[in-house]
Structure formats: C-alpha cells, structure tokens
Amino acid sequence: MSPDKPLFKIRKPSRRDHKPPPGPDMGARILDAAEFVFGHFGLRGATTALIAKKAGIAKPHIYYYFEDKDDLYRAILERAMNKWARDIDKLDAHSDLVTILTEYIDRKVDFSRDYPYLSRIYATEIISGAPYIGEFISKISTPLLLQKVKEVDAWAARGLIAPISATDLFFCIWAMTQAYADFSSQMCIMKKKRALDEADYAAAKATIVQLVLGGLGLAVAGERKAAGRPRSRAARPAG
Numbered sequence: 001m002s003p004d005k006p007l008f009k010i011r012k013p014s015r016r017d018h019k020p021p022p023g024p025d026m027g028a029r030i031l032d033a034a035e036f037v038f039g040h041f042g043l044r045g046a047t048t049a050l051i052a053k054k055a056g057i058a059k060p061h062i063y064y065y066f067e068d069k070d071d072l073y074r075a076i077l078e079r080a081m082n083k084w085a086r087d088i089d090k091l092d093a094h095s096d097l098v099t100i101l102t103e104y105i106d107r108k109v110d111f112s113r114d115y116p117y118l119s120r121i122y123a124t125e126i127i128s129g130a131p132y133i134g135e136f137i138s139k140i141s142t143p144l145l146l147q148k149v150k151e152v153d154a155w156a157a158r159g160l161i162a163p164i165s166a167t168d169l170f171f172c173i174w175a176m177t178q179a180y181a182d183f184s185s186q187m188c189i190m191k192k193k194r195a196l197d198e199a200d201y202a203a204a205k206a207t208i209v210q211l212v213l214g215g216l217g218l219a220v221a222g223e224r225k226a227a228g229r230p231r232s233r234a235a236r237p238a239g
Helices: 026-045 048-055 059-064 069-089 097-114 116-127 134-157 166-182 184-191 198-215 221-227
Strands: none
Touching: 026 048, 026 059, 026 069, 026 116, 048 059, 048 069, 069 097, 069 116, 069 134, 097 116, 097 166, 097 198, 116 166, 134 166, 166 184, 166 198
C-alpha cells in the first residue's frame, strides 16, 4: 500500500474539488492548520477564519477544497483513520511475534508524539458518540481489527502466546499509547517538564512493550539475549 494514498474516504467529494487550486500544496497546508485548530478548540470552537489565519491564507481559499467546516472536520478524521488503518494493516502474522508487537507499539507511540492533535480530535469524536465516523468504524475499522484478532487467536491456539482476549489486547495497546498524546499535559505537570522529550517516548515504548510481551508470555529481545537462550517457541514466526 502506498504510504501517501488514502485507503478509505469518510466524506463525500467536494463540489469544489476540481476548481483551480490557489497555490501549491494548499490543500495539505489547510489540513495541517485545521488539525491544529480542531485539536485546540474542538469542532464547536474551531472556525474557518481561525484555520485560514493559522494556514496564512485568505479564508475564501479554504472553499476551493472544502464545502464548509464540517467537511473539513471529516477530512481531518479521514486523515486520522487512514493513519490508524495503515498501522494495524502492517501487522504481519508471518513475522517474529516479538518484532511484530514491538514495532506496532513503536508506531503507535510515534503517532502520539508526531500527531497529538489528530489523536485528541479522534478521542473527542469517540467520546461524543462517533457521530461523524461511526459508520467508518463499523464498516472499515472493525473488519480490520477482527482480521488481526483472528491472527492473535491463532497464535494462542498454537501455543505461541498465552491465551488472551485479543480484542482487549488491542484496546489496551491503543489506550496505553494514545495516552502520550491525549494526556501529555498531565504527564508534563507530573514530570515537571514543559514538554515530553525523546527519552520520555523511549521509556514509554520500552514499558508498554514489556507489559504487553510479558502478559503474552513472550520475552523482550534484550532479556532473551541476556539470558543466552535461543529464541523461545513463543517468539517463533506464526506463519
């Protein structure tokens, strides 16, 4: 899959999509500004005037690409959901289990670090009952999740990991990793920092990996090496 091409659409094509653009990369520039504004003020508090100001453009330029504020909000949610879909789609059942889960957790923490506003927008949308993306979650996200749940269940059936509710495993990974975006302000206050740094994100990754792998009966790579043991049966490829 192309890392740049959207996988799914959750908004109808704008009637303005085919008008001549007012400048290069203007669409992405507007989306970046909207991500910031919606992340700070929410759907109700955000305005196209604020988004235009953040993007450094005239307000009418927004309407070359988007019908209205709701259309732009849907586009931001689409951006978030497509990043989520790519991350979970990269889980490869035929690779080393420790590597699979470690890389997935790394990507989820990286998402919280690199796209905190997207994470917060998504969280707010879900807390509000998912009025804009409920259908997307039902028709797109759920089948993707269930496909991965089936693979994890197969690992457990083969004795590769400890028995576990695979659905709840993913819920727990999402909750732990997204906390570093959604609750970063609380973390900064408690750590007496202005912002989380790379050491904080590295520690988060290591801790979450240790918790997840330990719960599944898998040894962290460093622990296996330190113990001088060959790769355990639980860490062998699932394919």
